[in-house]
Amino acid sequence: xxGYVIPxxxxxxxxxxxxxxxxxxxxxxxxxxNYGFLARFVLNxxxxxxxxxxxQGAGEMQYCKKRCLAQPFRxxxxxEGSEPFHQAAGYSLIxxxxxxxxxxxxxxxxxxxxxxxxxxxxxxxxxxxxxxxIAFDSHCQTQLSKLxxxxxxxxxxxxxxxxxxxxxxxxxxxxxxxxxxxxIFEQLLYHTGRWIYLIDAYDDLExxxxxxxxxxxxxxxxxxxxxxxxxxxxxxxxxxxxxANLIAxxxxxxxxxxxxxxxxxxxxxxxxxxxxxxxxxxxxRNMGRWQRRxxxxxx
Amino acid sequence: xxxxxKVLGVSPRASEDEVKKAYRELARKYxxxxxxxxxxxxxxxxxxxxxxxxxxxIQRMQSGGSxxxxxxxxxSGGYSGNYSGTSAQIRMAIQMGNLVQAEQMLNSMxxxxxxWHFLMGSLCYRKGWLDQARQHIQQxxxxxxxxxxxQAALHQVNTGGFAxxxxxxxxxxxxxxxxxxxxxxxxxxx
Numbered sequence: 009x010x011g012y013v014i015p016x017x018x019x020x021x022x023x024x025x026x027x028x029x030x031x032x033x034x035x036x037x038x039x040x041x042n043y044g045f046l047a048r049f050v051l052n053x054x055x056x057x058x059x060x061x062x063x064q065g066a067g068e069m070q071y072c073k074k075r076c077l078a079q080p081f082r083x084x085x086x087x088e089g090s091e092p093f094h095q096a097a098g099y100s101l102i103x104x105x106x107x108x109x110x111x112x113x114x115x116x117x118x119x120x121x122x123x124x125x126x127x128x129x130x131x132x133x134x135x136x137x138x139x140x141x142i143a144f145d146s147h148c149q150t151q152l153s154k155l156x157x158x159x160x161x162x163x164x165x166x167x168x169x170x171x172x173x174x175x176x177x178x179x180x181x182x183x184x185x186x187x188x189x190x191x192i193f194e195q196l197l198y199h200t201g202r203w204i205y206l207i208d209a210y211d212d213l214e215x216x217x218x219x220x221x222x223x224x225x226x227x228x229x230x231x232x233x234x235x236x237x238x239x240x241x242x243x244x245x246x247x248x249x250x251x252a253n254l255i256a257x258x259x260x261x262x263x264x265x266x267x268x269x270x271x272x273x274x275x276x277x278x279x280x281x282x283x284x285x286x287x288x289x290x291x292x293r294n295m296g297r298w299q300r301r302x303x304x305x306x307x
Numbered sequence: 308x309x310x311x312x313k314v315l316g317v318s319p320r321a322s323e324d325e326v327k328k329a330y331r332e333l334a335r336k337y338x339x340x341x342x343x344x345x346x347x348x349x350x351x352x353x354x355x356x357x358x359x360x361x362x363x364x365i366q367r368m369q370s371g372g373s374x375x376x377x378x379x380x381x382x383s384g385g386y387s388g389n390y391s392g393t394s395a396q397i398r399m400a401i402q403m404g405n406l407v408q409a410e411q412m413l414n415s416m417x418x419x420x421x422x423w424h425f426l427m428g429s430l431c432y433r434k435g436w437l438d439q440a441r442q443h444i445q446q447x448x449x450x451x452x453x454x455x456x457x458q459a460a461l462h463q464v465n466t467g468g469f470a471x472x473x474x475x476x477x478x479x480x481x482x483x484x485x486x487x488x489x490x491x492x493x494x495x496x497x
Contacts, residue, residue, distance in 0.1 A: 167436035174435070188350050195347055198435055228438070247437045249467040254345065254435070256470035260336055261350050276472040 010204050012282055012291075014053040015273040024269040026085075030071075031063075031093075031270075032056045034086035037074050038093040039101070042140070043133035047101055050130065054204065055100040057274060061196070062092035062180060064265045065189060094140075099180065101137040102145050105130060106152045113156070114221075144179050151176045164227040166206075174201035188261075195258040199251040203279065206248050207286050210236075245287055252279040311361035323369060330362040336471040343463065346404070346433055397426050401433055421450035425457050432464070440464055 015028055035056050039047040063069060069090045073083040087093060108130070111123035138145040155172040163169055177200060181193035209225045216223035217234025225231070229240045236244065259275045285291045312319045315329045337358065342351040393412060400409035409430050416423055428443030441464040448454070448461040 166438045167431065167434075171434075171436065192347060192350065195435075202435060243441075246465065246467040247441065250437045250464070251435075253468040253470040256472055257341055257345055257351075257468075258347055260341075260471055261347055261354065272473065 010208050011053050012204055012207055012286075013057040013200065013274060014278065015270055016278050016281060019273055019277055021269060024273070027267070028056075028060075028270050030084055030086040031060050031267075033074065033076070033079070033084045034088040034090075034093050035059050035096055035100075036076065037086060037088035038097040039133075041088060042094055042097055043101060043136050046129050047097070047133035047137075049126075050100050050104045052100065055096045057200075058099065058177070058180060058197075059093045059096035060267045060270060061193075062095060063087065063090060064262065064267045064271065065184065065193075066090065066092050069266075095180065098137040098141045099144060101130065101134050102141060102148050103176065105134040105138075106148050110152060110156060143182070147179050148176055159222045159224075162222060162227050163224070164230070166224055166228040169224045170202050170205045173205040174198050177201045192258050192261050196255055196262075199254045199258070203248060203251045203255065203283075206244070206251070207283065210244065210248075211286055211291065241287065245283065248283050249280065252283060255279060309357070309361070311364040314357055314361035315365070326362070326365055326369075330358060333358045338471075341469055341471055344429065344432055344460070345468075346435075394422055394426065398429075401426070401429050404433070406430060406434060421447045421454065421457065423447075424450065425454075425460065428460065428464075437464070 015024075017025065020028065032051075032053070036048055036051045038059075039051060069087040071085050071087050072089065073085055074088060075081075075083045105127065108123045108127040112120045112127060114120070115123070151172050155169065158165070158169050158172065175198065177197040178194040181190050181197060184190040184193055206225075209223055212221075213223055213225055213231075213236065214234050215221075216226065217231075223234075225236065225244065226234065229236060229244075256275050256279075259271065282291065312321070315326060315333065317326055317329045321329070334355070337351045337354040339348070339352065339355065342348040345351070393416065397409050397412050400406075400412065409426075413423065413427055413430065424443045425447035428440045428447060431437070431440035431443060444457065444460045444464050448457040451457060
């Protein structure tokens, strides 16, 4: 969806890189197996992170060797049949669906044509995902409609706007039975959502200015030219880093498991690095490409 | 009780130094200062207690039962000062996680003094609303610049907090920040 949450490849061990690629493939295969071929187009790194995070506490995984169109010659070992991967696949479809609906409602007929087309293609897959995760579907719809109301009111209440988005993902923790663990997951996922929302808002500032779209940061800091003043930029960066710190402090309370290497890479290293590169304007928006993050870490 | 060696993540054959090193690393990870005002502070405190007990047990076993209590004593402050009725109730509600109740009480207060802004800031912080938390705490600290509690909270929101990130302090954590924070908190505890 956004593609900001991705490990730093250069810092992964070889086996962790294989494991991560396997998880990414696992999510893709899970999308296809549960929701059909077209569902694969919503595949993204943020939900691979969700699947990995949920797998950490889920015990033994079922692995299988799979090939696909993108990898026709080399079968990859991936945990496609596991419940966390099914859940992440369903959640990504539901979230994509409601975001597309938002775009359709926001833009005119011509402007929203791509979104209409995508929504049409994903319709079947979405309906199946919504049947699998009824509670998340209505939760997601509620939160995004709250967000829409705030956007239409041009709200400058940054926390409230970010909260509507950030509160979507913690829903994934609801089935965790252990009370303490559930609280940890909730904080982790809440601040991951908040981090993604704010980083994305910053990344979109200039684009939103040009297209005349609502941007929560422009409203919060009363910007007229789509550029943040230095002091405001520092303020925002602190608030975003604070979320990254709350993510890390929550993660530290979880027991370690088979995904620890990848999760620590993402949580300890990737969040701060991505924040820095977005703020320095070095983050390339190039969905689904490793190259982007390589560039941002090399410098 | 859990196996103390498992808690510290070392083998039962580990030397005294290895045990100490593992203990120190975990104590750094779960130190109350890393979880100051954090909604998960109680869980970190439990972890800290667990590793303290494990370390003490191992030390007793290694020295034949004569060792004293050598582990870190993590008495994290909490709200124990003398505060007026409503303020104490709000502090308690925030600490217990009754955020709706705390918000109602704060909204019904007429006097928007420094304490009110501090409590509102603490409430926002607890909810994860870090932007407003910082604004309120700045306001509280500006109204009462000599209040050490407000200054410590201000430092926390101005620096963006702190989290343990592996052994070598990866992820661009500034050790100076950490030291200043520890010094500030130390002042508050006196």
